[in-house]
Amino acid sequence: MEIFSEIYNCYYQVLRHLLCRQDALTIQDIRRQVCSEGFEESMLSIIPKLESGTWDLFEKDGSLYRSKISSSFTTPVSKLEKSYLKALLSDPRIGLFLSKEQSEELNGMLACVTPLWKQEQFCYYDQFSDGDPYNDEKYRYNFRTLLYAQKNCKYVDIDYTSPKGNRVHHYYVPARLEYSVKNDKFRLLALKDAGHGRIKLETLNISRIQTCNITEKTYSKDYNLNSLIRNSYYKEPVKLLIKNKRNTLERAMLHFANYEKNTTKIDSDTYECLIYYNKSMETELLVEVLSFGPTLAVKGNEQFLRKLKERLKRQYDISMR
């Protein structure tokens, strides 16, 4: 079983889509499809093979290309994929998606398959211990309701207990369900009417949702989630200077790999790293920067630097008592 195999090649996918089209294609149609689904230079390889007939998969009818295969062509599931599915059936989160009957049915179809891995073969040694209750029926119901609403742009009526214990009741449009591997928790990224036709993005912990009901109302406007997130970033990124000692450079690059960042070399062993973030990420980023100790130096922005210094000053004062 191999992951790096031609059967998962991008060209095969492009060709499958072309071949399953029932209508005859012009070479321009083919080019467009290759451009949108292939790699940047795929056209240079694929088009000559089709034009010359080397990949004899189309009947040529003048300038038109007619597929030789049936439009209902289905690629069978490979052993690797079956083995992957079987492993997923043992994951505690699978119950959020599949009913008991579906799990049993799928398990039956995969009876002779060895799972690609077993849960006990992996140890997530630094994962927080208070992950979400994936087996809890209320949690599962809320999760499925939110997923349905997200896919159908439905408003949901949510009753929520905030981390400070306040009860909040609002109408939201689920935009995405966000999972944190570190926290082992799902959060809901939700749109909320901010008045005057504006919307704002809020984050709710799914385990804190008390009740969640779909309404008849549908959100029909277009929105760009990434623009909403990017607009939430502070204008000035955090500026870090990294001295490459104790292997800090590589550790920092891997550690901050999930942030949008830009790194440049300043001199032989010093690097400047700009990290983009928003208010909701600020405390976590601050704590992560602190975890590196003196091997990272924060040079900006002012607000982040001030918060870092406040923590250090507080530490200094405690130490001096």
Next chain:
Amino acid sequence: MSAFKELVKSFPKTREYIRDFFVYGFKTRDEFQYKSLRTYDNERRRLESWLSPYVRKDHVSNGYNISLAIDSNLLDTNPLFRVWKTKSFTDNDIILHFLILDLLQDGTKLTAEEITDSLMAKYNTIFDTQTVRRKCNAYEKTGLLNRKKTGKTVVFFIDNALAFWIRANSSILDALAFYQMAGNFGIIGNSFLEQFDFSNKSFRVKHSFFVHTLEDALLLTILDIINKKTGAKLEIKSTKTGRTRAITCIPLQIFTSTRSGRRFLCGYINKTRRFTCFRLDAIKKAVPEEIKSNDGYNIPGYDELIKKLDKNRQQAWGVSFQSTENHHTERLKMEVHVIEPDENYIVGRLKREGRGGTVTKKEQNIYIYETEVFDCNEMLPWIRTFTGRIISLECTAKSVERRFYRDLQEMYYMYQICG
């Protein structure tokens, strides 16, 4: 000079380049150390072709930097999965893929000879039987075709029941949309989604470290060795010195950090009689190898090793099973200032992040966190996250204590903190 090709035959070289572009994202042409500059140019061109929407070019004094701008908070999939979809193939490979699978779509059972004849009759395509048989046998191995032998006759056929079940149960596709971002071997989930023309529009993953997908082929090999309960010979390249060394061990478990995404193979080394963890991104190759004892020492059985590891893991903070100062384990005690009740979340943090350590209230606004682990050095990054609240830190490994306070002094100096 051979023409540039977008697809590649093997993965390991590509793995190194992509990792350097992604992880460091600032090396210029002259700074790359692998092979020739022409190789660099070709690899860079491939990378730009595969990942064009994510490639960023920044002009600097000695050329320009190429980096991958990938913010996992903003993406519905891992762009580096594209790297896995670049395996080269022959003209016959792609033609036979579509024609044989199309021919057998309805479950018909045919011999290699019958398939060869049908390719001619139905698609007007000529292949020799040997080539067709070879492809059918290869596809039987990958699971795309099934094979049945009756007497001397071997027939090939497709069983698409699972594919139809998936199509009829879209909730499994939702699950795959999630797991391709958040679980092991996300690339397989992603290939599944493509196969069923489904894409993730519902999930995002925070703390997703995309670069580690590059280790997935190696991980597959290692899991295979673990399942066989045998030993392995590892080729490891130091990320610090670049030197390569060979190590034999009995692979037991994969350790994963959710904070950096780093994955480690935890194995038992017979020579030192210790559990040791190796970073997957430093392992270049793993092959099964029977472990023999040279000194008459009776190597514990696999199941016994797993039991020992389970026991030892309780006292490992991270991936180290060796104490700092030659004690078996070290004790660490931290007094933390918490303004109650406003800062009770700090107590919550100590409990959920403290990996089995005890948290007790000493007096109003003061809590004590205590633990006993092999290597307290590994705890320092976590301890530093409580900067601003640490009343005292005591550790039986005095070097850890010294390092903590020395680093603090250095930070006070760096940021000009004084009374």
